[in-house]
Amino acid sequence: MSPLEFLWVRLNTWAFQVFQAIMGALRPLGRYLKSHPRAERVADRVVGLPEEVFKKVAYNCQMCGQCILHSTGMTCSMNCPKNLRNGPCGGVRPNGHCEVKPEMTCIWVLAYRRSFATAWADHMHHINPPVNRRLAGTSSWINLLTEADIRTQPGWQVEGSGNGHV
Numbered sequence: 001m002s003p004l005e006f007l008w009v010r011l012n013t014w015a016f017q018v019f020q021a022i023m024g025a026l027r028p029l030g031r032y033l034k035s036h037p038r039a040e041r042v043a044d045r046v047v048g049l050p051e052e053v054f055k056k057v058a059y060n061c062q063m064c065g066q067c068i069l070h071s072t073g074m075t076c077s078m079n080c081p082k083n084l085r086n087g088p089c090g091g092v093r094p095n096g097h098c099e100v101k102p103e104m105t106c107i108w109v110l111a112y113r114r115s116f117a118t119a120w121a122d123h124m125h126h127i128n129p130p131v132n133r134r135l136a137g138t139s140s141w142i143n144l145l146t147e148a149d150i151r152t153q154p155g156w157q158v159e160g161s162g163n164g165h166v
């Protein structure tokens with residue numbers, strides 16, 4: 001990892017710790033939004049746009065609405081052409097590049113490498129449920145507050161979810 005990449009991940013790590021503290025303080029708001037769907041929709045619109053602009057620039061965010069950045073070395077796994085959420089497929093090339101887009105380094109190679117620069121490298125082992133397409137385009141920050149991002153289909157348990165929940 002280049003020093004610049006290391007610094008980038010470290011900066012993200014610190015920023016994420018601040019973000020988590022803010023989200024913790026906003027839990028009462030999350031509970032309110034959960035029981036007031038109209039207010040939740042408004043909050044989603046108000047927060048979603050700045051979130052999209054910021055995260056698009058910083059991470060090439062695809063607005064999946066259930067962010068797992070923190071457990072993937074601050075690397076957006078939705079940029080994997082197969083949208084894999086739990087590690088690479090079997091097609092990673094010997095040089096670490098993607099089998100679908102040979103010019104691109106596999107997102108999971110980047111995520112694994114970068115995870116060691118975070119304070120929670122072990123979170124790479126979290127099992128993430130399949131991506132919920134119903135949340136696509138919504139604010140993951142609001143979904144984190146209302147816990148919409150950890151609601152899963154029957155049969156799925158979120159053991160050590162890879163999103164921002166602690």
Ligand code: SF4
Nearest residue numbers: 061062063064067076
């Ligand atoms: S995991 Fe989802 S919300 Fe997070 S950066 Fe990627 S697309 Fe955006």
